[in-house]
Amino acid sequence: MDQQNIYQPYLMQIEKITEEAPGVKTFRLKFTDENEGNNFSFHTGQFGEYSVFGEGEVTFCVASPHTRKGYIECTFREAGRVTTELASLNEGDTIGFRGPYGNIFPIEDWKGKNLLFIAGGIALPPMRSVIWSCLDQRENFKDITILYGARTVADLVYKHELAEWKERPDVNLVTTVDPGGETPDWKGDVGFVPTILDRMQPVSENTIAIVCGPPVMIKFTFPVLEKYGFTDDNVYTTLENRMKCGLGKCGRCNVGKVFVCKDGPVFTRTQLKQLPDEY
């Protein structure tokens, strides 16, 4: 790839498409140029700009773990112009990818600790990268708990992986759907994520909490974590804002003086509290 041109994407072939939920798909992408693929590396938490040629670019995290090489995955909901075009593509089609951009989840610093993952809806994909990156080196962490909620049973993404995590004795998975979103054979919980979290009485000692979800979920989850003694330095989340360049130049994604693309997207709650209300 031409290093002079920071806006030129890698070409990626769609190797596999998985239907996750209504309107939600996962693409497994392979580098068209094998050399580029071999030289590519990223770290969990980072994101990229995916392009449908002729439509433009769209920003998502890399949803696959950095511990697995040779491909990347992204999971997206069909919502706007580019994602609608993206959703209409087939296996074998070519798209563009620029990245990896942004900072990372510091999982090296979390070794020897308990991990509590809390996700809502379509925000499981960024967290899935972290979860697998940790599960692929399971011996380095103590208890791993995952709380995942969606509006309805159909809206839960990564259903096969949820089943796999449920089976694992070394993972404590709790799934929940919003009241009214359950089906007759639903075996998980019913209730909003913050309510279920409160009922779980999470232990804050030696525990890192990672929270990803819609703003309203995050807003009500933080007080619950606070109630159980989680300090702001031990609570992580990711922010998203509209982006074009992903490189701190186009002027869109800043929250006050902080660029989500360069300084984020991963922030601790301590950092979040210092940001002005502009996200």
Add this chain to the structure above:
Amino acid sequence: MEKELKILKYNDLPKLIERFRTQGYPVLAPVRKNKVVEIETVESLDAVALDALLSTQSAKKAAFPKVEKVIDYTLGKNAVQQVPVNPETHPETILFGVRPCDASGFKSLDAIFGDTPRDEFYLKKKEKTTIVSFSCPVADSYCFCTSVGGGPGNTAGSDIQFTAISKEELLVEILTEKGAKLASHFTDLLSDTKGDIDKNKFLAEVKVVFDMNAVVGKTTASFNNTALWLEQSLRCIGCGACAFVCPTCACFDFQDEQNTKKGVRLRLWDSCGFSLFTLHTSGHNPREVQSQRWRQRIMHKFAYMPEQLHVVGCEGCGRCSRACPVDMNIKEHLTSIGEIVTV
């Protein structure tokens, strides 16, 4: 390099453009078109509007064009082939007859595009542009360059600066290596200066109206001063004209243009004043109302850029105020920020 002072006869000025053209350099200069003065390619001095107070648009397009191709591709069955777009292929260009605020405006763009990762599309063009500015013999009430560290004879950013010191003669300040290289094409037309020349005598008077450090400090502290931003922006219609004429605004957008076989991705100027600028697909907008977008405009230039890039994103050219269809005046707004009494 140490600056070199020379004298050029006004009558010899047309020869300069002729020689630049003979050497094959494209020359960009202010050109009068009906009521506006654009920065355009010229073939001779006749076309150059040297008497214009200021071009309507800034000179930034010499290195940061309004529309620019960043990727180029061909579509095949299932496959896409990219034709590499190389930022290197820009010819040596001369930006002639611009004002000192245009020349110094490039330092903001240098900082934004030069920050890692480096944007070579801008940097290569800038590197290959030699800037020949003309100091300002007149100013108008919109000008406030002296309040933001500039001035009618400010040489920052210029490679050569001309100042008219009589009807017949121009003072030539050769300021950089690039300037010296360009001056080598007209050395025979230059003569030595006789005695000390007080350049200031020939410059417009532009009064300092506010203390820039106070404005930077108070802007930085005013994020939550909702009333301030609302009051200043009540009239703003979010048209973005201010950003399009500004010499330091660098925000951009990408758009794809494609037919059935071929396509390009274009980089285009954008503005933080537009409501769509930060709109999420979900409908959420972090800068939902115009006052928040106005705050972004002022804070980016006077709080974030000074802190992170060590440059104030304003040259006091006043173009934004001249272009504003609802008559907002940034000089007045900054003055009022400077007068905020901190508790």
